[in-house]
Amino acid sequence: xxxxxxxxxxxxxxxxxxxxxxxxxxxxxxxxxxxxxxxxxxxxxxxxxxxxxxxxxxxxxxxxxxxxxxxxxxxxxxxxxxxxxxxxxxxxxxxxxxxxxxxxxxxxxxxxxxxxxxxxxxxxxxxxxxxxxxxxxxxxxxxxxxxxxxxxxxxxxxxxxxxxxxxxxxxxxxxxxxxxxxxxxxxxxxxxxxxxxxxxxxxxxxxxxxxxxxxxxxxxxxxxxxxxxxxxxxxxxxxxxxxxxxxxxxxxxxxxxxxxxxxxxxxxxxxxxxxxxxxxxxxxxxxxxxxxxxxxxxxxxxxxxxxxxxxxxxxxxxxxxxxxxxxxxxxxxxxxxxxxxxxxxxxxxxxxxxxxxxxxxxxxxxxxxxxxxxxxxxxxxxxxxxxxxxxxxxxxxxxxxxxxxxxxxxxxxxxxxxxxxxxxxxxxxxxxxxxxxxxxxxxxxxxxxxxxxxxxxxxxxxxxxxxxxxxxxxxxxxxxxxxxxxxxxxxxxxxxxxxxxxxxxxxxxxxxxxxxxxxxxxxxxxxxxxxxxxxxxxxxxxxxxxxxxxxxxxxxxxxxxxxxxxxxxxxxxxxxxxxxxxxxxxxxxxxxxxxxxxxxxxxxxxxxxxxxxxxx
Amino acid sequence: xxxxxxxxxxxxxxxxxxxxxxxxxxxxxxxxxxxxxxxxxxxxxxxxxxxxxxxxxxxxxxxxxxxxxxxxxxxxxxxxxxxxxxxxxxxxxxxxxxxxxxxxxxxxxxxxxxxxxxxxxxxxxxxxxxxxxxxxxxxxxxxxxxxxxxxxxxxxxxxxxxxxxxxxxxxxxxxxxxxxxxxxxxxxxxxxxxxxxxxxxxxxxxxxx
Numbered sequence: 009x010x011x012x013x014x015x016x017x018x019x020x021x022x023x024x025x026x027x028x029x030x031x032x033x034x035x036x037x038x039x040x041x042x043x044x045x046x047x048x049x050x051x052x053x054x055x056x057x058x059x060x061x062x063x064x065x066x067x068x069x070x071x072x073x074x075x076x077x078x079x080x081x082x083x084x085x086x087x088x089x090x091x092x093x094x095x096x097x098x099x100x101x102x103x104x105x106x107x108x109x110x111x112x113x114x115x116x117x118x119x120x121x122x123x124x125x126x127x128x129x130x131x132x133x134x135x136x137x138x139x140x141x142x143x144x145x146x147x148x149x150x151x152x153x154x155x156x157x158x159x160x161x162x163x164x165x166x167x168x169x170x171x172x173x174x175x176x177x178x179x180x181x182x183x184x185x186x187x188x189x190x191x192x193x194x195x196x197x198x199x200x201x202x203x204x205x206x207x208x209x210x211x212x213x214x215x216x217x218x219x220x221x222x223x224x225x226x227x228x229x230x231x232x233x234x235x236x237x238x239x240x241x242x243x244x245x246x247x248x249x250x251x252x253x254x255x256x257x258x259x260x261x262x263x264x265x266x267x268x269x270x271x272x273x274x275x276x277x278x279x280x281x282x283x284x285x286x287x288x289x290x291x292x293x294x295x296x297x298x299x300x301x302x303x304x305x306x307x308x309x310x311x312x313x314x315x316x317x318x319x320x321x322x323x324x325x326x327x328x329x330x331x332x333x334x335x336x337x338x339x340x341x342x343x344x345x346x347x348x349x350x351x352x353x354x355x356x357x358x359x360x361x362x363x364x365x366x367x368x369x370x371x372x373x374x375x376x377x378x379x380x381x382x383x384x385x386x387x388x389x390x391x392x393x394x395x396x397x398x399x400x401x402x403x404x405x406x407x408x409x410x411x412x413x414x415x416x417x418x419x420x421x422x423x424x425x426x427x428x429x430x431x432x433x434x435x436x437x438x439x440x441x442x443x444x445x446x447x448x449x450x451x452x453x454x455x456x457x458x459x460x461x462x463x464x465x466x467x468x469x470x471x472x473x474x475x476x477x478x479x480x481x482x483x484x485x486x487x488x489x490x491x492x493x494x495x496x497x498x499x500x501x502x503x504x505x506x507x508x509x510x511x512x513x514x515x516x517x518x519x520x521x522x523x524x525x526x527x528x529x530x531x532x533x534x535x536x537x538x539x540x541x542x543x544x545x546x547x548x549x550x551x552x553x554x555x556x557x558x559x560x561x562x563x564x565x566x567x568x569x570x571x572x573x574x575x576x577x578x579x580x581x582x583x584x585x586x587x588x589x590x591x592x593x594x595x596x597x598x599x600x601x602x603x604x605x606x607x608x609x610x611x612x613x614x615x616x617x618x619x620x621x622x623x624x
Numbered sequence: 625x626x627x628x629x630x631x632x633x634x635x636x637x638x639x640x641x642x643x644x645x646x647x648x649x650x651x652x653x654x655x656x657x658x659x660x661x662x663x664x665x666x667x668x669x670x671x672x673x674x675x676x677x678x679x680x681x682x683x684x685x686x687x688x689x690x691x692x693x694x695x696x697x698x699x700x701x702x703x704x705x706x707x708x709x710x711x712x713x714x715x716x717x718x719x720x721x722x723x724x725x726x727x728x729x730x731x732x733x734x735x736x737x738x739x740x741x742x743x744x745x746x747x748x749x750x751x752x753x754x755x756x757x758x759x760x761x762x763x764x765x766x767x768x769x770x771x772x773x774x775x776x777x778x779x780x781x782x783x784x785x786x787x788x789x790x791x792x793x794x795x796x797x798x799x800x801x802x803x804x805x806x807x808x809x810x811x812x813x814x815x816x817x818x819x820x821x822x823x824x825x826x827x828x829x830x831x832x833x
Contacts, residue, residue: 565673
């Protein structure tokens with residue numbers, strides 16, 4: 009029985025990679041949390057043999073891993089796709105130096121945009137940086153390829169990119185695992201400025217070596233067992249597939265021949281040419297970009313790909329089957345029942361989230377433009393606040409706010425510019441942007457929402473938390489001092505409690521009037537971390553509730569409308585009254601909704617009453 | 625053909641309801657029986673009140689981790705509107721096990737959208753079978769709203785291609801390792817869910833909607 013075998017575990021792709029990193033004798037692992045990559049470092053942090061850290065951003069995480077690899081140890085770095093945009097400056101020179109100790113860089117592509125601001129194909133980094141790319145198709149392969157990647161990295165002295173997607177990172181499957189083998193440090197750091205110090209002249213001498221390596225990598229890909237042909241009886245179409253698309257192809261067309269690409273960069277063009285000759289039509293199935301397809305076409309190999317398949321999202325069987333049926337001239341698969349139209353359920357801020365008060369306040373202020381950032385507080389763009397005007401990438405709120413200020417047209421002459429950023433985001437990429445605002449005398453009011461965690465990815469610690477990846481005490485950055493050091497005047501820095509709405513409102517109103525940079529720091533922990541202390545819940549006195557709906561504008565998910573009524577105001581205007589109830593089972597007593605309630609209808613809940621669930 | 629030997633179970637609900645944990649326990653039961661198992665979630669920012677859908681596939685060999693629309697053997701909905709949202713994933717005439725508790729999102733409270741007036745009737749009108757009962761109420765009566773997912777596991781127990789005891793054993797095993805003081809309560813929740821589902825199935829046959 010497989011289940012009785014303890015070496016067979018039910019692991020997600022992320023957990024499988026972490027296990028393999030440990031088994032491979034890795035010494036140093038670093039990452040910045042980001043869905044769908046986060047769990048790799050979370051699991052690695054449980055292995056005492058590996059030094060692990062949450063770095064402030066992906067570039068620093070990669071640099072830490074590079075240093076360890078230069079020192080002769082095995083090193084690992086993980087990030088989500090957008091993280092590599094941040095880390096790429098280091099990557100593009102790393103490709104010239106290469107490594108000594110094996111270095112594996114796992115990049116998690118959010119195909120289907122479950123929680124990202126774009127959908128990008130990280131296989132391009134392999135092309136761009138002339139690095140090998142391995143692509144696992146399930147948890148077992150994620151485990152095996154990670155181990156192979158360390159060996160390959162050392163053999164060719166090259167970092168290896170492990171390209172994963174959400175359907176690898178977050179799919180659980182059975183994995184046969186092994187045990188950890190100590191891997192010796194490969195002789196320590198050896199001084200070699202010609203290799204490790206990339207001056208223009210030094211880098212220039214390394215570039216030809218990179219091209220030589222390209223030849224070796226291409227040869228390795230052609231013969232790699234990670235690229236394998238599976239024959240099939242139905243030769244009308246043959247597939248080239250990598251990553252999760254391989255599983256989707258096998259599920260959809262069990263009788264078709266498949267060339268599975270596990271080592272997909274450099275593309276094993278000759279292997280695919282040979283395979284193509286054995287089938288009537290060749291179809292390249294790849295998420296997201298037609299990267300292999302274009303390379304095959306350039307090599308004169310006829311194939312289909314994005315002419316049939318979507319250029320966006322996942323290529324699951326329900327997408328593949330009808331597309332290929334069309335190519336074969338077969339009737340489309342049976343018409344399926346359409347989904348029922350049900351209200352959307354977008355993510356929202358948590359009950360009692362300290363950001364609620366900030367966005368409620370911002371939604372009450374007119375004539376402002378708000379530059380937003382990546383994190384939970386991006387949700388401020390949604391209902392009921394509608395209080396964000398831009399969101400591009402992590403840390404970008406700062407520079408964009410300065411640009412909005414400097415580039416304003418006549419129509420925006422009197423608009424106040426605000427930028428909103430979280431603690432982790434500020435430390436990740438926001439600090440430099442704020443420095444730029446200060447240096448270039450921008451007129452921006454910055455709201456630095458310090459909730460002492462990387463909230464959106466699950467409350468991981470950051471240098472603002474006072475804890476490290478293991479939950480151990482760590483120095484906590486003083487944001488007020490930090491922004492003062494960046495040049496913000498001391499009198500323009502305020503630390504406020506975001507649950508004190510009048511104080512917050514006053515601070516924002518005053519600072520937006522002053523034509524220079526101000527920073528308002530809100531300091532309350534994320535409700536999902538241990539630092540958050542629940543208080544007694546509130547309830548609504550039905551007899552006192554006037555249906556004004558002010559409390560709903562706060563946006564707390566614990567407040568529900570139980571009755572709507574039409575009413576005529578003395579002015580003759582018709583209004584809709586919304587009578588509310590608080591879900592006492594989830595209310596944490598933050599008191600935000602109490603403050604805008606004019607009739608004082610929200611009071612501490614009677615503890616003798618049973619907790620109340622709201623049901624319509 | 626892999627499809628015909630693979631059981632597809634879709635579990636849906638809202639972040640924080642224990643959808644993923646319930647599916648994990650179901651997966652452990654399937655693993656204990658020697659099946660190949662794959663499990664995947666679409667939980668985009670679900671911790672922030674979003675929709676969670678957890679796909680579980682098991683059989684001799686599972687390839688794609690995703691259940692295709694129109695192929696699920698069983699849909700387990702932890703929330704009424706979510707049952708309606710996902711029912712097209714079922715095979716024609718497939719079965720929905722539904723917790724009738726309604727979790728109303730802010731967009732509905734703000735008056736931007738309406739909560740479907742009768743999700744159960746709508747699901748039936750589409751030709752699916754449905755057994756519905758208030759699992760949240762049962763969990764609260766047992767003293768902890770978090771028992772809701774075990775109640776729903778109990779509801780599934782008689783609709784799986786293996787004996788109910790295997791599932792119960794997976795629950796007990798999990799709690800014995802993590803929270804031994806909760807074993808007995810979860811056993812009760814499991815049986816309560818099983819009983820409630822049977823009653824709901826019976827009621828369905830004796831009355832309409």
